[in-house]
Amino acid sequence: MTLLGERLRTDQVRTIPARAPQARTDQVRADRPRSNQADAAPQTALPAALVAISHGTSSADGQAAIAALVDAVALARPDLSVTGGFVDVQQPDIAASLGALRPNRAAVVVPLLLSAGYHVHVDLQRESRVPGRVTTVSRALGPDDRLIDVLEHRLAAAGFTAQPGREVVLAAAGSSDTRAVEDCRRIGEMLAQRLGVRVTVGFLSAASPRLACAVTEARLRSDSVTVSTYLMAPGFFFDLTRAQSAGAESVTSPLLVPGEPAPAPLVDLVVGRYLEAKAHAGLF
Known part of the structure; x- marks a missing residue:
């Protein structure tokens, strides 16, 4: 099983120069999923369940947006058992989500998380180890070109x-x-x-440069600054994004917007992570 992580500091805004467009590539990484087959009972011929695990939020809009994504994945793959769960804040947690599956059915846990840090590398690995069930954890959703598709939209x-x-x-x-x-x-x-313009990354917590500083520095260099929200759904961090974006002409919506269909590239990405992890673990 696999994946999430800690500390990078820098006192200056890191600026990413625009580069010539490159061909789309699937982001293949070394931290491949590993299956947990310890203490597992023999599996039936049922395909492995897809268990989509998000961080969890107290925001009603964020909850609705994530639920819509899980529903869209289930609609896209009616041949699979698709269910959701949460790392924190909401229920069911990972253990409960796995426990609700048919006995002896294998499961692929797909983190609905944009990067591979502590939750992916530690929490999900630990909490997905369930006696009597084969489980594997896929890579995080990012980096991937399909996320760029949604950001561009x-x-x-x-x-x-x-x-x-x-x-x-x-x-x-x-x-x-x-x-x-x-x-x-x-x-x-x-x-x-993809865009052919300068892009700077600004962080809302833990890492540098902070978003407010990145926006201020960009405003000194450029005629127009737009904040691209690299968050799954509305919630605490999106509120913080808007609060720290003073000086920007506009702030985009998160990847998921309540009341809108889940973007097709994001649905495809979740299914893709499932298929990749299932194949790597040798699951049916």
Whole structure:
């Protein structure tokens, strides 16, 4: 089983220069999923269940947006048993989500998390170990080109067009795990390549530069600054994003918006992570 991480500090805003567009590539990483087959009973011929685990939030809008994504995944793959669960704040937790599955059915836990930090590398690995059930944890959702598709769509919806003198600041939650921070920086690089403009990553917690500082520095350099929200759904961190974006012309919506269908690239990404982890673990 696999994946999430801690500390990267820098006192200056890290700026990612625009690069020439590159061909889309699937982000293959070394931290491949590993299955937990200890104490597992023989499996039936049923395909492994897809258990989508998000962080959890007290925001009603955020809860609705995540639920809509899980529903969309289930609709896209009616041949699978698809269920949701949460790392924190909400119920069911991981153990309860796995416990609700048919006995002896294998499960692939897909983190609905954008980067691989502590939750993916530690929490999910530990809590997914259930006696009598084969489980494996997939990679985090990011980095991946399909996330860039959604970010680009949200930017267009906010009125952003890629022109000289315009800059994007990517707002990420942040982590004390350097692996998660580097995942976010990689997404910033990929977005810069896609748009052909300068992209700076600003963090809301734990890592530097902080979003407010990144926006201020970008405003000194550029005629127009747009904040691209790299968060799964509305909630505490999106409120913080808007509060720390003074000086920006606009702030995009998160990847998921309540009341809107879950973006097709995001649904495809969740299913893709499931299939990848299932194949790697040798599950049916």
